[in-house]
Amino acid sequence: MSPNNGLTIAVPRGALMGDTLDLLDALGVDTTEVRENDRKLLFEDVGIVTMRPSDVPTYVEAGAADIGITGKDVLLEQSEREVYELLDLGYGRCEMVVASVDEPGGDPMVEALRRLGVTRIATKYYAIAQRHFEETGRQVEIVEVKGAVELAPLTGLSEAIVDLTATGTTLRENGLVIRERLFVATARLIANPVAHKLKAQAIDDLVERIRAR
Numbered sequence: 477m478s479p480n481n482g483l484t485i486a487v488p489r490g491a492l493m494g495d496t497l498d499l500l501d502a503l504g505v506d507t508t509e510v511r512e513n514d515r516k517l518l519f520e521d522v523g524i525v526t527m528r529p530s531d532v533p534t535y536v537e538a539g540a541a542d543i544g545i546t547g548k549d550v551l552l553e554q555s556e557r558e559v560y561e562l563l564d565l566g567y568g569r570c571e572m573v574v575a576s577v578d579e580p581g582g583d584p585m586v587e588a589l590r591r592l593g594v595t596r597i598a599t600k601y602y603a604i605a606q607r608h609f610e611e612t613g614r615q616v617e618i619v620e621v622k623g624a625v626e627l628a629p630l631t632g633l634s635e636a637i638v639d640l641t642a643t644g645t646t647l648r649e650n651g652l653v654i655r656e657r658l659f660v661a662t663a664r665l666i667a668n669p670v671a672h673k674l675k676a677q678a679i680d681d682l683v684e685r686i687r688a689r
């Protein structure tokens with residue numbers, strides 16, 4: 477059997493890619509071609525397909541990839557996806573937080589809630605933000621943005637943001653402070669439910685090798 481047991485693996489590009497390729501190397505999968513070809517997406521020889529982390533559940537749910545790796549934040553945002561979460565891989569550690577401008581007068585979000593009964597939250601994570609404020613009984617208007625979320629409270633687009641932070645540098649450089657902590661996210665191994673049955677031995681064996689690494 478090939479090092480990846482003949483499975484097609486969805487590999488996230490971006491922040492999680494380096495550690496993911498290191499993990500595959502440790503399992504004996506040759507990732508040289510993936511590392512050397514920045515724009516190429518499909519590597520049939522080694523059963524690797526590369527994509528944005530938020531697309532990994534889509535490919536795995538549809539069976540276009542048997543297994544995949546993505547962040548827990550992505551799985552919580554796309555909670556309707558029918559995929560099995562098999563392992564916490566430990567790397568890609570970051571935290572989902574509510575942050576707002578560090579103003580002498582206090583938290584602009586709290587101030588808006590007090591004055592208007594509603595506050596505006598900018599985020600890439602609509603479902604997570606919606607759920608968090610619903611659970612904590614506060615009325616919010618969610619403004620969905622595609623990136624550079626920190627810009628929103630600085631320009632008056634929103635009073636606060638829901639976003640990921642790791643080192644805290646981006647928040648600090650934009651004068652924002654953490655107001656609430658939602659959860660810590662790490663990379664997860666997920667599987668297509670049908671592949672999990674039909675290719676049980678290959679997937680179980682891979683999971684065991686990752687655990688034993």
Ligand SMILES: Nc1ncnc2c1ncn2[C@@H]1O[C@H](COP(=O)(O)OP(=O)(O)OP(=O)(O)O)[C@@H](O)[C@H]1O
Pocket residue numbers: 489490491492528529530531546547548549550568569570640641642643661662663
């Ligand atoms: N410091 C960090 N900031 C953001 N995400 C991080 C960080 N560290 C690890 N991650 C993980 O990496 C993933 C995001 O990776 P990246 O920022 O490269 O992608 P992206 O361009 O935001 O992709 P997408 O468009 O799919 O959301 C997150 O889902 C998270 O699980």
Ligand SMILES: O=P(O)(O)OC[C@H]1O[C@H](OP(=O)(O)OP(=O)(O)O)[C@H](O)[C@@H]1O
Pocket residue numbers: 491622623624625639640641642643644645646647
């Ligand atoms: O706490 P830090 O270590 O500074 O990391 C956090 C930053 O990293 C991510 O952005 P990314 O680079 O993924 O860009 P994005 O704005 O497109 O999400 C995240 O959205 C924060 O902006």
